Amino acid sequence: MVDDFYREEILDHSQSSPYRGRLDRPDLVADGVNPLCGDRIHLELGLAPDGTIGAVRFDGSGCAISQASASMLAEQLEGKSADEARRFDRQAMLDLLGIPLTPARQKCCLLAWKTLQKALESASSTPAPTADVPAPCPRH
Template identity: 40%
Template sequence: MDLYREIVLDHYKHPRNFGNLAKKTITIEDGNVTCGDTIEMDVLMKNGMVEDIAFRGIGCAISISSASMLTEEMKGKSVNEVMALSADHVFKYFGTTLTPSRTKCAVLSLEVLQKALVQGKERLK
């Protein structure tokens, strides 16, 4: 069993980019209601780039560590790059096969981020 690897637990216990952004383009919240998970993300976009991200929320180790690892990696990436990512990208953070019931935990943060970028782009128009 290596789903709860040290790196996953570290990101769960000490999530990176946890909190709020003072300057942001958009805030988006979504959740897996049946799990009781919610992730809320602030994103600052500039010149087609993801300048800064912060998130808050409650959830299982998978959803929180996924959000932590994703926000860490995506800061400074172009919006198009992030939009092109598929669920497989976040699955790789876990280095093991996720059971079907847990894939939605892992992919929640990516869904929130991509939704934020779509709506952020609209707002910047």
């Protein structure tokens, strides 16, 4: 049965996301928790030599909205520059999920996005890797 809120796309992303998993050598890692629901997201980003986001994986548990949002965000991020990722704001995340959410459920949708902000913050506090000067992995 198809529900107009839990659309096929959202269920697919939450139940069988190709972005669920771990990277071998992630450059940026962050964890997020929604204490109200107990939703958890672990986000890993791999950066290409030119600083663009090469690969994204997430892991976690929680409601369909939190998990689908993480998967859809991962899909959006791959191939984007760090600046583009930073410009992807709160409203863009809510628009990406594309269903009307009450304030309580918006927190579920925004969990992965908030986790991304943490990951990007950790990136800006360490020198970005460049092509000619290999930088150490910031997570060491």
